[in-house]
Amino acid sequence: MNAMKIVTGAGPVGWTVASQLAEAGEQVRVLTRSGSGPDHPRIEKMRVDVSDPQALRAAIVGADAVFHCIHGSKYNAEVWQRELPAAEQTMLAAAGEIGAVVVFPESLYSYNRPEDVMREDSPRTAGSGKRGVRTELLAARAASATPTVSVVASDFFGPQVRNAHAGERMVPTILAGKRVSVVASTNQPHSFTYVPDLAAAMAKAAATPALWNTIVHAPTTAALTQREMAVTFATAAGLPEPKVGAIPAWVVRGAGLVSKDMRDLSETLYQFERPFVMDSRESEKLLGLAPTPLPAAALETVEWWRGQA
Numbered sequence: 001m002n003a004m005k006i007v008t009g010a011g012p013v014g015w016t017v018a019s020q021l022a023e024a025g026e027q028v029r030v031l032t033r034s035g036s037g038p039d040h041p042r043i044e045k046m047r048v049d050v051s052d053p054q055a056l057r058a059a060i061v062g063a064d065a066v067f068h069c070i071h072g073s074k075y076n077a078e079v080w081q082r083e084l085p086a087a088e089q090t091m092l093a094a095a096g097e098i099g100a101v102v103v104f105p106e107s108l109y110s111y112n113r114p115e116d117v118m119r120e121d122s123p124r125t126a127g128s129g130k131r132g133v134r135t136e137l138l139a140a141r142a143a144s145a146t147p148t149v150s151v152v153a154s155d156f157f158g159p160q161v162r163n164a165h166a167g168e169r170m171v172p173t174i175l176a177g178k179r180v181s182v183v184a185s186t187n188q189p190h191s192f193t194y195v196p197d198l199a200a201a202m203a204k205a206a207a208t209p210a211l212w213n214t215i216v217h218a219p220t221t222a223a224l225t226q227r228e229m230a231v232t233f234a235t236a237a238g239l240p241e242p243k244v245g246a247i248p249a250w251v252v253r254g255a256g257l258v259s260k261d262m263r264d265l266s267e268t269l270y271q272f273e274r275p276f277v278m279d280s281r282e283s284e285k286l287l288g289l290a291p292t293p294l295p296a297a298a299l300e301t302v303e304w305w306r307g308q309a
Contacts, residue, residue, distance in 0.1 A: 002026055003064035005206075006100070008050050008091070010037040012160035013105045014069035016199040018043055024203070031059055051087050056094045065206040066095050066102045075264050080133040088137060096146035103206045104141065105198060106150040106215070108191075108278060109134040114270060118278045120217055129267050138215070147212040149205040153198045154191035154220060154278050155271075157229075158297060159304035165272075166192050166229055171305045174233050179243040182226040183265070184272035186246045189223035191278045194297040197289070204287045211287075217280035219291035226272070236298035237306075249273055 007018040007030045014030065015038055021028045022042040030037035031048040048059045050070060060066060068091050072080040088104075095102045108114060109131040110124040126135055141148040157166035165182065173180050198218040205211045224232065227244045234242050249269045256263035270276075284290055291297075 004029055004060075004062045006031065006060050006063045006066040007037075007069060008032070008066065009069035009071065010034075011069060011071060012156060012158070012162070012195050013198060013202075014067065015160050016158075016195050017067045017069060017202055020196070020199050021203060029059065029063070031056075051083075051090055053090050053094060056090060057097065060094055060098060060100065063095075063098065063100050066091065066100050067202055067206070068102055068104050075130075076260070077129045077133055077264075077267075080130060084133065084137060085140060088140060092141070092144045092146045092148070096144070101147040101149065101206055101209075101212055102141075103202045104137075104148065104150045105202065106138070106152045107134055108152060108154055108271075108276070109268075110138055114276055115274045120215065120282050124215070130264075142213070147209075149202075149211055149213070150215045151198060151202045151205055151218050152215060152278070153193035153195075153218040154276070155193065156195050156198070157192050158195035158301050161195055161301075165226070166233075170226075170230055171233055171301060172309075174230060174239065174242050175237060175302070175305060175309075177239070177242075179245060180230045182230075182244060182246050182272070183252060184246060184249045184269050185225075186227040186244050187225045188272060189225060189275045189277055190229075190272060191220050191223045191276060192229060193218050193220045194292050194301075196297075196300075197291050200289055201283070201287055204289060208287070216283040216286060217278055219284050219287070219289050220278055220280045221291045221294050221297075223275070223277040224294075232294060232298045233302055236295060237302045 005026045005028045007014050010032050018028050019038045022040040029044045035047040037045040111118045112123040156164050161167040201218040230244045253266045256266040
């Protein structure tokens with residue numbers, strides 16, 4: 001029998017990873033503080049604080065792979081710095097004791113020159129704020145004796161994805177026939193990663209020792225503008241082309257003077273003011289995977305949102 005697979009966190013990534021593994025016949029244990037996660041005969045949900053070394057060690061016994069999908073309690077650099085490095089070190093230590101590989105979903109924040117096309121060999125040493133935290137996490141994984149794989153994705157979309165530029169800020173608005181407001185620009189190319197493609201890449205990387213201790217890119221379709229993404233969702237929904245406008249970057253930055261949440265958002269405006277494009281073609285060859293065709297991914301996303309209503 002296959003060894004147990006551990007998934008920490010039940011957000012969109014953890015939920016999708018656990019679901020895909022279970023559907024593939026794996027026994028999966030999902031660890032969260034709340035005991036949440038997808039319902040499936042091959043998924044066991046456990047209430048575990050993964051920052052507790054003793055509880056974590058007991059929960060992962062018998063596993064050969066851990067998919068560490070937790071995120072900070074707030075979208076804030078100080079919170080990330082306080083929570084994420086310690087949690088990852090606890091996980092790496094526990095997984096190392098049982099010989100399990102740890103697979104991480106990763107962002108593009110650490111890339112030095114995001115205005116250039118970001119490839120697997122692009123430098124990842126960006127500093128300060130949330131970008132600096134991600135750089136530190138990658139460095140700590142590289143220094144760990146425990147095998148790891150970091151699977152990089154751009155902004156998410158797909159089933160389970162709510163708090164995202166191509167999530168609740170876009171799809172429900174389109175389904176309601178309302179005007180879509182995006183940040184910074186409607187016409188800059190931007191990569192969007194379909195979460196099921198990220199999950200599939202994480203599972204394949206865990207099962208491919210040749211990819212351990214590397215960084216790979218999740219299969220991601222060609223970059224779209226935010227306007228084009230909105231039109232894609234409308235087309236999938238069988239609706240007319242939506243009206244799309246942009247909230248100017250200076251408005252977001254100005255709001256950040258009085259709002260902490262807007263200040264945190266303004267830190268990543270560079271991703272929408274200029275091209276923000278990742279290239280996953282080399283990783284697709286290594287993984288033997290390809291991105292889901294955009295019309296199919298958009299349709300699955302729209303149908304999931306309609307089910308939420």
